[in-house]
Amino acid sequence: MLVTSQTLPAGARCERYGSEAIDLDALVAIVGAGRGCTLQCAAAPAAIWLPLHGRLQLTGPDGTQTLAAGELVVTEASQRVQARGTGAALWLVVAGGRLAWEQAFAGLVEHPRGEAVLLPGRQRADAMLRRAALRLARAARHAPRDAYDAAVAFAALVAELQAEYEPLVARCPGRTLAQRRAVFARLQRVHQYLRANCHHDLDIDHLARMASYSSWHFIRAYSDVYGRTPHVALVAYRLERARELLMRSQLAVAEVALASGFENRCAFSRLFKRRFGVTAISLRHAARLAA
Structure with missing residues (x-):
């Protein structure tokens, strides 16, 4: 080599x-x-x-x-x-x-x-x-x-x-290790795509096609492997993106919500506090004091 x-x-x-x-x-x-x-x-x-x-x-x-x-x-x-x-x-x-x-x-x-x-x-x-x-x-x-x-x-x-990744590969459908690894690789592509594009309006049918599944089989396979549905994963990634923007950008909270894929400001505020235990405004103030 x-x-x-x-x-x-x-x-x-x-x-x-x-x-x-x-x-x-x-x-x-x-x-x-x-x-x-x-x-x-x-x-x-x-x-x-x-x-x-x-x-x-x-x-x-x-x-x-x-x-x-x-x-x-x-x-x-x-x-x-x-x-x-x-x-x-x-x-x-x-x-x-x-x-x-x-x-x-x-x-x-x-x-x-x-x-x-x-x-x-x-x-x-x-x-x-x-x-x-x-x-x-x-x-x-x-x-x-x-x-x-x-x-x-x-x-x-x-x-x-x-x-x-071994426990996740083991949860993938397939009779052989090669088949399970191939399925996991396809699901990982979708997983990465969700993370990189969480601020966009994503279509479940498109995600399923990326993984070479029907929509129903994709949701089931994704949930079995990652322990949560694609929608729950999408919301989690949007909240992570919002936290990053609050800490690193000068965007207003409403603008952060939109830039993270949330159209409803109230729903964003509720989900953000549930996920991180503080409001978006409180997190921004804490980040500025720490800077």
Whole structure:
């Protein structure tokens, strides 16, 4: 397994990975640093995205999501992805073809032969994992002999994180592990789409088609796996978005409600207090006092 590294300085705009590169058997660690640094992938291989400092704006088929330090997103192969750091952000992506990931994860996770090792999703990434990713990038750049060991150490921590999905995969319909993982991957795409687009008016039939289900089967499968209906998940994501906007923007509370997908201000206020235990106005005042 070959491991390479690249650094994108402030203002750099880089385009990588056309469709011909999907099967590459090497891992590449790309570090983005500084304002205006952008990476565009027309058809990226499976990748792990990590903001190390500041925020990373990630745009893909499922919409745009903003990651803060301490978060991680896994994107699937063949997706069009654009990454852009905000402000003086420092971020890192580790990308590679199926063979490269299989070698890195050899013996660490159970997955059917020929299936993707990484499962898509958004999770918390602790400081140890972020340091391991940075060590991988540095080793690939300055100490190629150590890069393989650094890649395996990084993969071991990612495998521990991905193990959180095992109970969810087990709840998916399917006779074999491969079938259950395939169903989970489809549901995860919808799950990510809900999170990134919660402020829009989403149609259940469209979500069901994304998961290759009828509407009734989709609601049932989603509820069985995640323990709540798509509608309950949508409202939860809208409330999380509203909390972020209240703490980080200058929008009025009514504007925050609309920007988060709530058309009824009273319903928003009631749901917000039920979810967080304080009113939206109280949360904003507390955030301003803490700043």
